[in-house]
Amino acid sequence: MDQAERLRKMISMQESDQPLARVITVTSGKGGVGKSSVSVNLAIELTKAGKRVVILDADFGLANIEVMLGIRPQYNIGDLIYKDKTIEEIVTKGPLGIGFISGGSGVQELVNLDSNQVNQLIQKLSKLDSIADVIIIDTGAGISNTVLEFVLFSSEILLVVTPEPTSITDAYALLKVLNRKKVFNEQEKTLSILANRVENINEGKELFQKLSVVADKFLNLKLNYLGCVPNDQLMQKAVLSQQPVTLAYPKALATEAFTSISEGILCQETAVQKDNVGITNVFLKLIRRRRK
Numbered sequence: 001m002d003q004a005e006r007l008r009k010m011i012s013m014q015e016s017d018q019p020l021a022r023v024i025t026v027t028s029g030k031g032g033v034g035k036s037s038v039s040v041n042l043a044i045e046l047t048k049a050g051k052r053v054v055i056l057d058a059d060f061g062l063a064n065i066e067v068m069l070g071i072r073p074q075y076n077i078g079d080l081i082y083k084d085k086t087i088e089e090i091v092t093k094g095p096l097g098i099g100f101i102s103g104g105s106g107v108q109e110l111v112n113l114d115s116n117q118v119n120q121l122i123q124k125l126s127k128l129d130s131i132a133d134v135i136i137i138d139t140g141a142g143i144s145n146t147v148l149e150f151v152l153f154s155s156e157i158l159l160v161v162t163p164e165p166t167s168i169t170d171a172y173a174l175l176k177v178l179n180r181k182k183v184f185n186e187q188e189k190t191l192s193i194l195a196n197r198v199e200n201i202n203e204g205k206e207l208f209q210k211l212s213v214v215a216d217k218f219l220n221l222k223l224n225y226l227g228c229v230p231n232d233q234l235m236q237k238a239v240l241s242q243q244p245v246t247l248a249y250p251k252a253l254a255t256e257a258f259t260s261i262s263e264g265i266l267c268q269e270t271a272v273q274k275d276n277v278g279i280t281n282v283f284l285k286l287i288r289r290r291r292k
């Protein structure tokens, strides 16, 4: 048993009587389909429903969640190690008390940690599993290594798809790449589809049907439909005022959709909890894989 493994055992023993945070990784095949919007608005809705939510921004491109929430974090996840910060110090509070952690360059740097630093990181991260009920990881788009790793090691994946043909083919391509990885199939996963920017409910359902039929037939993957969010101009208007639509426009159609999707996510709770690995394990697995 190596050091990291021992630590993981220790953590799981410590936490056996305390449920781990539910980790939902939001991803997509194609960029710009609404991952960050979905992450933020679901965080708001889940918070309204009484959950303690933290968003982890694992996207290294534009800091779009920061813009959407109107916040500017001072630290990123790497500062847990490099600046010896605590979890509380790297979590920035947004609207309704939602926590936000910037991945920044920190996630890329994890590969350079020595064993002591890994242990330190894991111990600190385990705190996150106890201060949050739900952790939403917003990833970048596509098949880059970092995105794939977060998706590979999360037990719940929320795949955002829009009706554009390239969005559907890219989502399928992502599933195909994931399915080829051995680790992907080693652990039970919930793969949920959210249809974004649809014209009506039927368009969402059809989109899901198309994707789930091919995923089942060619990849033997079972997809779960979470629902759809309409194409709503108030979404863009909200971004301009640096507020999520669910806060800026409580009566918007998009807000209604996010409320109902969040209810659906809460209904899955008992079913997904048994496969939940918590945020600590997602990182532990990710670091170990990179070191191989």
Ligand SMILES: Nc1ncnc2c1ncn2[C@@H]1O[C@H](COP(=O)(O)OP(=O)(O)OP(=O)(O)O)[C@@H](O)[C@H]1O
Residues within 6 Å of the ligand: 028, 030, 031, 032, 033, 034, 035, 036, 037, 038, 059, 061, 064, 139, 140, 141, 196, 197, 198, 229, 230, 231, 232, 233, 235, 236, 239, 254
């Ligand atoms: N349902 C919707 N209706 C209208 N506009 C939307 C909707 N969802 C997202 N948008 C708009 O689409 C744009 C891209 O959204 P967002 O930044 O959330 O996508 P993303 O997938 O995170 O992008 P990236 O791949 O660059 O990270 C934003 O301007 C957002 O306001």
Ligand SMILES: [Mg+2]
Residues within 6 Å of the ligand: 035, 036, 037, 059, 064, 138, 139, 140
């Ligand atoms: Mg984004």
